[in-house]
Amino acid sequence: MVTTxxxxxxxxxxxxxxxxxxxxxxxxxxxxxxxxxxxAAGIEDVExxxxxxxxxxxxxxxxxxxxxxxxxxxxxxxxxLLKEGRVSAAELTCLATEKQAKIKALARI
Amino acid sequence: MVTTxxxxxxxxxxxxxxxxxxxxxxxxxxxxxxxxxxxAAGIEDVExxxxxxxxxxxxxxxxxxxxxxxxxxxxxxxxxLLKEGRVSAAELTCLATEKQAKIKALARI
Numbered sequence: 001m002v003t004t005x006x007x008x009x010x011x012x013x014x015x016x017x018x019x020x021x022x023x024x025x026x027x028x029x030x031x032x033x034x035x036x037x038x039x040a041a042g043i044e045d046v047e048x049x050x051x052x053x054x055x056x057x058x059x060x061x062x063x064x065x066x067x068x069x070x071x072x073x074x075x076x077x078x079x080x081l082l083k084e085g086r087v088s089a090a091e092l093t094c095l096a097t098e099k100q101a102k103i104k105a106l107a108r109i
Numbered sequence: 110m111v112t113t114x115x116x117x118x119x120x121x122x123x124x125x126x127x128x129x130x131x132x133x134x135x136x137x138x139x140x141x142x143x144x145x146x147x148x149a150a151g152i153e154d155v156e157x158x159x160x161x162x163x164x165x166x167x168x169x170x171x172x173x174x175x176x177x178x179x180x181x182x183x184x185x186x187x188x189x190l191l192k193e194g195r196v197s198a199a200e201l202t203c204l205a206t207e208k209q210a211k212i213k214a215l216a217r218i
Contacts, residue, residue, distance in 0.1 A: 037150060046141075049145060050169060056165065060162055
């Protein structure tokens with residue numbers, strides 16, 4: 001069961017969570033740059049060019065605000081990253097047990 | 110002086126103008142694809158990726174409707190293409206003299 005009242009975050013937990021966010025963000029950007037280079041190199045006609053444009057529009061929209069550093073958003077951001085495999089359950093052990101449980105529960109939704 | 114009443118277009122003129130439009134369109138697309146491949150290959154960070162996205166947004170907007178085949182739009186489209194160097198004055202000689210003059214006058218605006 002996921003509790004609705006969240007235990008306070010220690011400064012250490014906040015800092016650890018933000019390190020996880022930053023690392024995942026950098027990795028996602030690096031993957032995106034690689035993917036775009038491959039896609040662009042393979043474009044053969046204007047329809048494929050506009051497909052790349054649509055892809056970039058979607059990614060820009062998705063990334064805008066995804067890595068929200070605000071304390072109140074950390075469990076949701078981490079749950080999304082766990083769901084996407086951008087952070088691992090092992091990396092969450094820097095947080096208190098009930099926070100890990102909440103993040104894992106949200107990631108299953 | 111540009112006359113406001115346009116002489117009728119013959120079927121031959123319409124066909125010739127549309128051939129010019131199609132050729133210019135294909136050339137512009139080919140140049141755009143090459144430019145995007147070069148830009149994408151040189152991207153080093155996410156800011157440059159969003160610059161490419163902005164560039165594609167602008168180009169897509171610009172190209173949407175630029176090569177309008179409707180008879181009533183041909184002088185305007187050809188004037189724009191002449192201005193951009195995508196068609197030459199020599200290529201316009203497939204049209205009646207007064208149409209060439211109108212296109213050239215519009216291209217100077």
